Amino acid sequence: MSSMTRRYVLKMGVLTAASAAVTQVRAPGLVHAQSKQLTVCSWGGAYQEAQRKTMFQPFETETGIKIVEASPTDYGKLKAMVQSGNVEWDLVDVGDLNVIAGTKDNLLEPLDYQTIDTKGVFPQVVHKYGIGTIYYSTVLAYSTKKYAKGDHPKTWAQFWDTKAFPGPRTMRNNPADNLEFALLADDVPMDRIYPMDVERAFRSMDRIKKQINPWWTTGAQPAQLLSDGEVELATSWSGRIFAIQKQGAKAALEWNQGKLQWDSWVIPRGSRNKDGAMKFIAWSTQPKPQAAIANEIPYGPVNQKAFELISAQAAKDMPTAPENAKRQLMVDPVWWGEHRNALVERWNAWLLK
Amino acid sequence: MPALAWLGIVFVYPLGRLLSASLFTPTLSLASYARLLGSSIYLTVFVNTFEIGATVTMLALALGYPLAFVLATAGPRVSRLMLAAVIVPLWTSVLVRTYAWMVLLGRRGLVNEGLQSWGLLDAPLPLLYNRLGVTIGMVHVLLPFMVLPIYSVMKGIDTDLLKAAQNLGANRRQAFLRVYVPLSLSGLATGSLLVFVSALGFFVTPALLGGRRDMMIAMLIDNQISQLLDWGLGSALAVVLFAITAGLLLAVQRFTRAERLWARIP
Numbered sequence: 001m002s003s004m005t006r007r008y009v010l011k012m013g014v015l016t017a018a019s020a021a022v023t024q025v026r027a028p029g030l031v032h033a034q035s036k037q038l039t040v041c042s043w044g045g046a047y048q049e050a051q052r053k054t055m056f057q058p059f060e061t062e063t064g065i066k067i068v069e070a071s072p073t074d075y076g077k078l079k080a081m082v083q084s085g086n087v088e089w090d091l092v093d094v095g096d097l098n099v100i101a102g103t104k105d106n107l108l109e110p111l112d113y114q115t116i117d118t119k120g121v122f123p124q125v126v127h128k129y130g131i132g133t134i135y136y137s138t139v140l141a142y143s144t145k146k147y148a149k150g151d152h153p154k155t156w157a158q159f160w161d162t163k164a165f166p167g168p169r170t171m172r173n174n175p176a177d178n179l180e181f182a183l184l185a186d187d188v189p190m191d192r193i194y195p196m197d198v199e200r201a202f203r204s205m206d207r208i209k210k211q212i213n214p215w216w217t218t219g220a221q222p223a224q225l226l227s228d229g230e231v232e233l234a235t236s237w238s239g240r241i242f243a244i245q246k247q248g249a250k251a252a253l254e255w256n257q258g259k260l261q262w263d264s265w266v267i268p269r270g271s272r273n274k275d276g277a278m279k280f281i282a283w284s285t286q287p288k289p290q291a292a293i294a295n296e297i298p299y300g301p302v303n304q305k306a307f308e309l310i311s312a313q314a315a316k317d318m319p320t321a322p323e324n325a326k327r328q329l330m331v332d333p334v335w336w337g338e339h340r341n342a343l344v345e346r347w348n349a350w351l352l353k
Numbered sequence: 354m355p356a357l358a359w360l361g362i363v364f365v366y367p368l369g370r371l372l373s374a375s376l377f378t379p380t381l382s383l384a385s386y387a388r389l390l391g392s393s394i395y396l397t398v399f400v401n402t403f404e405i406g407a408t409v410t411m412l413a414l415a416l417g418y419p420l421a422f423v424l425a426t427a428g429p430r431v432s433r434l435m436l437a438a439v440i441v442p443l444w445t446s447v448l449v450r451t452y453a454w455m456v457l458l459g460r461r462g463l464v465n466e467g468l469q470s471w472g473l474l475d476a477p478l479p480l481l482y483n484r485l486g487v488t489i490g491m492v493h494v495l496l497p498f499m500v501l502p503i504y505s506v507m508k509g510i511d512t513d514l515l516k517a518a519q520n521l522g523a524n525r526r527q528a529f530l531r532v533y534v535p536l537s538l539s540g541l542a543t544g545s546l547l548v549f550v551s552a553l554g555f556f557v558t559p560a561l562l563g564g565r566r567d568m569m570i571a572m573l574i575d576n577q578i579s580q581l582l583d584w585g586l587g588s589a590l591a592v593v594l595f596a597i598t599a600g601l602l603l604a605v606q607r608f609t610r611a612e613r614l615w616a617r618i619p
Contacts, residue, residue: 074579075579075580075582076578076579076580076582076584077579079582079584101582105582168460173565209565212565213482213483213564213565214481214482214563214564215564215565217560217561221561228455228459228461229460229461230459230460230461230481340581341581341583344576344580344581345392345394348394348398348568348573348576349392349393349394351565351566351568352394352397352398352565352566352568
């Protein structure tokens with residue numbers, strides 16, 4: 001080992017030697033100091049604030065494990081950390097597709113379901129390498145200035161119908177969500193969306209393509225465009241619409257034919273505080289913290305027992321409230337995990353045409 | 354020597370890593386490059402990127418050159434004030450400046466509402482989410498990089514030369530074009546290069562102000578690196594962008610050297 005190190009050093013020059021030496025000196029001290037410290041990376045913004053208030057701080061008080069926050073989640077960074085062996089994040093809040101992708105790329109630690117009690121947790125969010133944090137929805141959103149509640153488009157077929165519902169509209173610059181909506185607009189029944197008929201979906205997208213401008217890239221955009229009056233119809237994440245309603249924007253959403261999805265906690269392979277991360281996951285998926293976060297920000301708890309602790313008034317804005325959930329499509333992350341990369345490439349080509 | 358070592362560490366080493374990431378996927382192969390050539394998207398996006406870069410550079414030059422001239426020839430107080438006006442936007446985040454354009458250029462933005470309320474327009478003009486929006490936003494962000502190098506060169510030009518030329522029978526236009534402009538060419542070349550090369554790597558502005566056809570290469574690289582985790586293709590795109598840019602720079606450098614030589618001959 002030492003002769004290999006020496007040869008390697010000679011080859012790679014002074015820089016590598018210096019950094020290797022630093023790592024060797026620092027590592028033992030760090031491991032010791034960090035056993036009581038947990039670095040959590042999430043998406044920032046109002047969502048992470050809610051996590052801080054209802055999860056990070058109470059967890060710290062209860063267990064004495066100090067939580068250090070990072071943001072925003074970046075899959076590229078996660079991969080770089082694991083591959084370079086310098087894993088700074090112990091726990092990361094990722095989108096459902098990246099549990100599948102991360103598993104495939106061998107970037108994640110398997111979860112310890114001896115420690116984590118999944119009683120009450122919706123089975124679809126329980127995965128060997130990740131477990132749900134919250135549910136969210138991508139939905140049809142509209143300007144209430146233009147459409148009185150009740151007169152707004154309630155299906156994707158109506159969203160596609162630019163004669164009956166004219167006006168500028170925006171959709172996400174991503175095949176995810178849009179291809180499902182395109183099939184729904186083409187009258188494919190909700191329970192027959194997956195596996196998706198991609199050809200049919202793109203043909204349906206062809207019909208709406210020219211009416212969409214802009215194609216949004218960040219979650220804040222559709223909400224902003226709606227409240228500025230730049231667009232009158234949009235696809236948007238449900239929580240964002242409630243956030244701008246609070247600020248007085250004239251916008252609302254339609255749950256019908258929305259797409260339910262979830263975020264997951266994952267532990268990067270080589271995390272310095274795997275046990276702490278596991279403890280946090282076990283704690284945070286329980287009904288009480290799940291109810292607390294859903295009360296703070298209208299996303300859906302992943303533990304169905306949390307609804308017993310949520311007021312009926314608050315529950316009606318949540319994507320997983322039974323009334324809302326039954327009118328929505330549930331994402332199939334496994335299907336997307338297999339097809340995403342090819343579809344993104346096709347999507348980009350389609351947009352440029 | 355320490356400077357060379359420093360350059361080696363901060364430039365050559367990362368570039369080497371980039372190159373190896375594009376070649377080892379995970380074993381040595383040209384698969385990423387083959388994919389890049391095999392699909393028309395990447396070519397279209399490269400063409401987009403260079404088109405936008407060239408347009409932005411020309412517009413920045415058209416606006417920046419006269420501005421730099423006024424700056425260099427105005428009195429000290431005016432010039433100091435104007436210089437501050439050029440530099441202050443550099444301290445504001447690109448994101449903020451980009452959002453400001455959204456407020457101005459939108460369908461319900463200041464420009465469209467203003468023109469409509471004066472009866473000059475019936476329907477809002479499409480100023481945003483198209484090539485025009487991207488161009489306006491990028492010219493705004495990059496203008497200081499054009500103005501400053503030209504200004505610094507112009508500051509060193511002796512304006513008595515213009516008077517001398519006029520004394521020798523040149524009219525004002527001739528004196529400006531044949532004496533002043535050639536002397537300012539090195540600033541012009543530096544400014545144009547800075548703007549062009551920075552424009553090639555733009556990400557935020559085209560992503561927020563552009564339409565579906567205005568995809569630039571940096572957006573595609575981000576897509577591959579941080580969303581699809583396809584580092585092979587992402588790195589290959591970056592390597593190709595780097596190679597084309599470096600090639601262009603070398604060619605331009607040759608060209609401007611010849612230009613300067615030519616300029617010195619009366």
